[in-house]
Amino acid sequence: MDFFIQLLTDPIGFYNSHELLVAQMGINAILAISIFVTFYSGQLTLANAGFMAIGAYTTVLLSLYPQWPLPLDMLLGSLLAGAAGVLVGLPVLRLRGVFLAIATIGFVEALLLGVILNVPITGEGQGLKNPTADPLGGIVPILVSIPVLTYLVWRLTRTRLGQAWAAIREDELAASSNGINVPLYKMIAFVIGAILAGYAGALETHINFFVDPTEYGISRTIQILTFAVVGGTSNVLGPIVGAVFLTALPEILRFVRDYRDVINGVILILVIIFRPQGIVGRGGLALIRPRWLHRRGRVRGSPASAL
Amino acid sequence: MGVLLRLSDVIRHFGGVHAVDGVSLEIEEGAIFGLIGPNGAGKTTLVNLVTGYLRTQSGSVRLGTPAGEVELARRPPHAVAGLGVARTFQTLRLYRNLTAVENVLVGMHPRRPDDTLAQLLPLPPLRRGEQERLEEARGLLRRVGLESERDGPRPAWTLSYGDQRRLEVARALALRPRLLILDEPAAGMNPAEKDRVRELIQQLNAEGLTVLLIDHDMRLVMGVCRQIAVLNFGRKIADGSPVKVSSDPAVIEAYLGKEAEKTAAHVPGSEEIDVQAPARAPAAAEPAAPLLEVKELEVAYGAIQAVRSVSFGVAKGEIVALIGANGAGKSTILNTLSGLLRPRAGTARFDRLDLTTASPDRIVRGGLVQVPEGREILARLTVRENLELGAWVRRDGQVVQREIAELMERFPILGQRRNLPAGQLSGGEQQILAIARGLLARPRLLLLDEPSLGLAPQMVDAVFEVIERIHKEGVTVLLVEQNALRALELADRAYVVETGRILLSGTGSALRRNPEVRKAYLGG
Numbered sequence: 001m002d003f004f005i006q007l008l009t010d011p012i013g014f015y016n017s018h019e020l021l022v023a024q025m026g027i028n029a030i031l032a033i034s035i036f037v038t039f040y041s042g043q044l045t046l047a048n049a050g051f052m053a054i055g056a057y058t059t060v061l062l063s064l065y066p067q068w069p070l071p072l073d074m075l076l077g078s079l080l081a082g083a084a085g086v087l088v089g090l091p092v093l094r095l096r097g098v099f100l101a102i103a104t105i106g107f108v109e110a111l112l113l114g115v116i117l118n119v120p121i122t123g124e125g126q127g128l129k130n131p132t133a134d135p136l137g138g139i140v141p142i143l144v145s146i147p148v149l150t151y152l153v154w155r156l157t158r159t160r161l162g163q164a165w166a167a168i169r170e171d172e173l174a175a176s177s178n179g180i181n182v183p184l185y186k187m188i189a190f191v192i193g194a195i196l197a198g199y200a201g202a203l204e205t206h207i208n209f210f211v212d213p214t215e216y217g218i219s220r221t222i223q224i225l226t227f228a229v230v231g232g233t234s235n236v237l238g239p240i241v242g243a244v245f246l247t248a249l250p251e252i253l254r255f256v257r258d259y260r261d262v263i264n265g266v267i268l269i270l271v272i273i274f275r276p277q278g279i280v281g282r283g284g285l286a287l288i289r290p291r292w293l294h295r296r297g298r299v300r301g302s303p304a305s306a307l
Numbered sequence: 308m309g310v311l312l313r314l315s316d317v318i319r320h321f322g323g324v325h326a327v328d329g330v331s332l333e334i335e336e337g338a339i340f341g342l343i344g345p346n347g348a349g350k351t352t353l354v355n356l357v358t359g360y361l362r363t364q365s366g367s368v369r370l371g372t373p374a375g376e377v378e379l380a381r382r383p384p385h386a387v388a389g390l391g392v393a394r395t396f397q398t399l400r401l402y403r404n405l406t407a408v409e410n411v412l413v414g415m416h417p418r419r420p421d422d423t424l425a426q427l428l429p430l431p432p433l434r435r436g437e438q439e440r441l442e443e444a445r446g447l448l449r450r451v452g453l454e455s456e457r458d459g460p461r462p463a464w465t466l467s468y469g470d471q472r473r474l475e476v477a478r479a480l481a482l483r484p485r486l487l488i489l490d491e492p493a494a495g496m497n498p499a500e501k502d503r504v505r506e507l508i509q510q511l512n513a514e515g516l517t518v519l520l521i522d523h524d525m526r527l528v529m530g531v532c533r534q535i536a537v538l539n540f541g542r543k544i545a546d547g548s549p550v551k552v553s554s555d556p557a558v559i560e561a562y563l564g565k566e567a568e569k570t571a572a573h574v575p576g577s578e579e580i581d582v583q584a585p586a587r588a589p590a591a592a593e594p595a596a597p598l599l600e601v602k603e604l605e606v607a608y609g610a611i612q613a614v615r616s617v618s619f620g621v622a623k624g625e626i627v628a629l630i631g632a633n634g635a636g637k638s639t640i641l642n643t644l645s646g647l648l649r650p651r652a653g654t655a656r657f658d659r660l661d662l663t664t665a666s667p668d669r670i671v672r673g674g675l676v677q678v679p680e681g682r683e684i685l686a687r688l689t690v691r692e693n694l695e696l697g698a699w700v701r702r703d704g705q706v707v708q709r710e711i712a713e714l715m716e717r718f719p720i721l722g723q724r725r726n727l728p729a730g731q732l733s734g735g736e737q738q739i740l741a742i743a744r745g746l747l748a749r750p751r752l753l754l755l756d757e758p759s760l761g762l763a764p765q766m767v768d769a770v771f772e773v774i775e776r777i778h779k780e781g782v783t784v785l786l787v788e789q790n791a792l793r794a795l796e797l798a799d800r801a802y803v804v805e806t807g808r809i810l811l812s813g814t815g816s817a818l819r820r821n822p823e824v825r826k827a828y829l830g831g
């Protein structure tokens with residue numbers, strides 16, 4: 001409760017005392033945008049944490065060794081994640097649904113176990129110290145990025161490209177009869193998602209003094225997926241709301257901190273049962289309302305959501 | 308005029324099934340070319356080979372373009388579309404959750420400049436193109452007979468089956484194609500609506516579009532095509548003018564069957580024969596103690612009221628038909644009765660079961676089974692597994708096995724393909740499967756939504772025979788059918804549904820003689 005009271009009565013004080021939390025919300029929001037892009041094109045990909053790791057390590061290594069300027073490091077980190085996206089995408093994007101999800105998880109595990117934990121330059125399992133981090137300054141690019149990326153992705157869903165994604169999500173076969181190059185457009189979505197995840201990873205290294213390889217495993221992947229499921233995927237605001245809400249939750253529920261994961265799980269289940277389209281469903285933000293309240297006079301079996 | 312599409316010796320087998328087995332065809336530029344043949348003859352497979360969905364095993368498919376002939380056989384579907392070949396799908400493939408207008412907008416994709424980056428910044432001059440496209444999309448909806456104001460903003464899945472077919476045509480036209488392939492565009496429409504499809508095809512053709520038309524409605528095909536090819540078991544058994552094809556003994560034997568006489572009559576220039584059937588003894592009027600009783604039923608999709616205050620009853624042992632135009636609300640009524648939709652108001656009672664609140668599975672166990680429009684079979688299960696699931700609620704396993712064997716004998720195409728995944732059946736074969744599955748549930752009340760959809764003339768006869776037989780065995784039937792003449796011949800009583808209301812009711816024979824009904828639904 002204190003949390004909300006302070007947020008409402010003293011926003012500046014709140015910001016000062018919760019900077020890390022705000023930064024984390026922002027990073028998670030960018031990750032949420034990244035998974036939204038692939039969802040929007042109908043693909044269940046779970047490689048975001050892996051691309052994040054690529055962005056993070058590249059950025060830190062470039063600022064440690066060649067000591068290039070940070071914005072350049074971040075740019076290269078994101079682009080390298082995108083390039084990895086092309087390489088991973090070529091074989092796995094032929095798969096669909098659960099098979100695609102499993103293949104992309106496989107990529108994350110292979111990257112983590114095969115490269116990050118074994119290559120000396122990444123500090124092997126020990127992680128990497130990042131003395132150049134700047135927790136206070138690092139929050140600024142995060143806060144600036146969110147509105148810009150939200151706007152761009154929102155616009156993107158309305159362009160020729162976004163329309164093609166929606167068509168592919170609805171029916172791949174029909175989309176190709178309309179002249180849409182399905183493999184190409186799926187790849188574009190996958191790579192944009194990878195770049196955004198890499199960018200989130202790069203930003204994160206700037207607020208932490210330490211790059212911890214265990215941060216980029218399956219549990220992070222699942223967390224990102226949860227943002228999208230809880231928030232909803234019918235428009236870009238859904239996953240962002242999901243990310244902010246789920247990141248803030250442990251703070252709000254400080255008094256039951258030990259049961260954090262349990263509570264996260266319960267929320268996920270409640271959303272799936274009562275509001276399968278997510279908090280932000282079709283037609284904007286809606287309150288959580290049990291289905292049986294409007295049983296009569298309603299068409300059952302609403303159209304399948306993004307997946 | 309040159310040849311627009313040239314197929315030479317095209318072969319595609321699936322294991323032992325010779326779906327397309329050495330077909331050669333030439334479609335002239337500017338023609339309306341008809342492709343007919345029994346269910347499973349290979350028509351859709353041929354379309355899939357032309358449009359890049361399937362690879363040919365041998366032979367060539369060449370498209371005439373301004374820059375000379377190009378081979379289509381190795382091109383992916385989107386590239387074929389890019390060359391100006393548009394198609395519709397026999398089993399509808401709309402973007403169900405996108406609106407009608409959005410569906411058409413997607414259809415413009417290949418001829419629209421890639422302005423994605425510019426569009427990220429919504430400056431007014433860039434918006435103009437958007438407005439123009441929107442106007443064009445609305446124009447295309449009107450062109451195919453949809454109302455752009457009312458239907459444009461609706462999600463595609465809420466449109467009636469016939470309107471969804473129209474929307475597919477509009478989406479295909481959005482490509483501004485040079486060749487338009489229509490795979491059963493008039494399925495699920497009544498004769499008057501089919502006439503509108505015919506007019507549309509003729510108009511488009513007059514504007515220079517070449518059309519390849521597949522349909523089982525001989526009135527449509529014979530009336531509109533100048534050149535027809537007939538397939539049977541993957542081979543071309545005849546081609547030529549409608550007159551020549553419709554009098555060819557091989558075609559009559561393989562495809563037309565009893566319809567042959569009527570078919571000849573559909574060829575323009577020959578005299579229309581009267582297809583009056585002998586009148587049956589009129590049955591009783593509204594039943595006193597009906598098995599199914601519907602009162603003041605109202606159903607809506609969001610803001611759109613699909614069914615308005617509909618009341619009717621079906622007595623035990625009756626066959627009752629609902630006829631009416633597309634989008635009149637007939638399927639909505641059936642879907643409400645089987646518990647898939649919930650009414651906004653009114654009651655529906657089957658025996659003692661309240662259909663407005665009971666769950667769909669409870670309704671099936673209560674003895675009310677629906678065969679839905681557009682064959683919702685389980686694509687990955689085999690034909691046999693689909694049939695066995697149809698009998699899921701029954702406990703008499705041995706009898707079920709015997710009935711399955713009987714059905715496979717009656718419909719040999721099911722027997723031959725019993726171990727094939729149902730999704731690989733042809734459109735008509737799937738329809739037969741869906742009906743057979745409904746029969747196996749041994750319902751007390753069977754709801755049939757468009758049983759003749761996509762069936763070859765001979766197959767329609769077989770299906771109507773089966774309906775008659777199970778009716779004799781005591782099953783009550785509520786039938787929705789666009790082949791209104793056949794439905795009224797079979798039905799004891801019928802209701803005419805228009806814009807969500809019941810306009811008329813009466814015995815089948817009375818309605819068949821009613822001049823208004825004849826004009827609106829029986830095609831003259």
Ligand SMILES: Nc1ncnc2c1ncn2[C@@H]1O[C@H](COP(=O)(O)OP(=O)(O)OP(=O)(O)O)[C@@H](O)[C@H]1O
Pocket residue numbers: 321324325326344345346347348349350351352353397724731732733734735736761763
């Ligand atoms: N992918 C596939 N695998 C196996 N068999 C197939 C496959 N696709 C089609 N077939 C078979 O090929 C035959 C021809 O099918 P096709 O869909 O071309 O028939 P059709 O002429 O369009 O029939 P209808 O009038 O019923 O639509 C059918 O017997 C079908 O079972």
Ligand SMILES: [Mg+2]
Pocket residue numbers: 350351352397490733734735
């Ligand atoms: Mg077919």
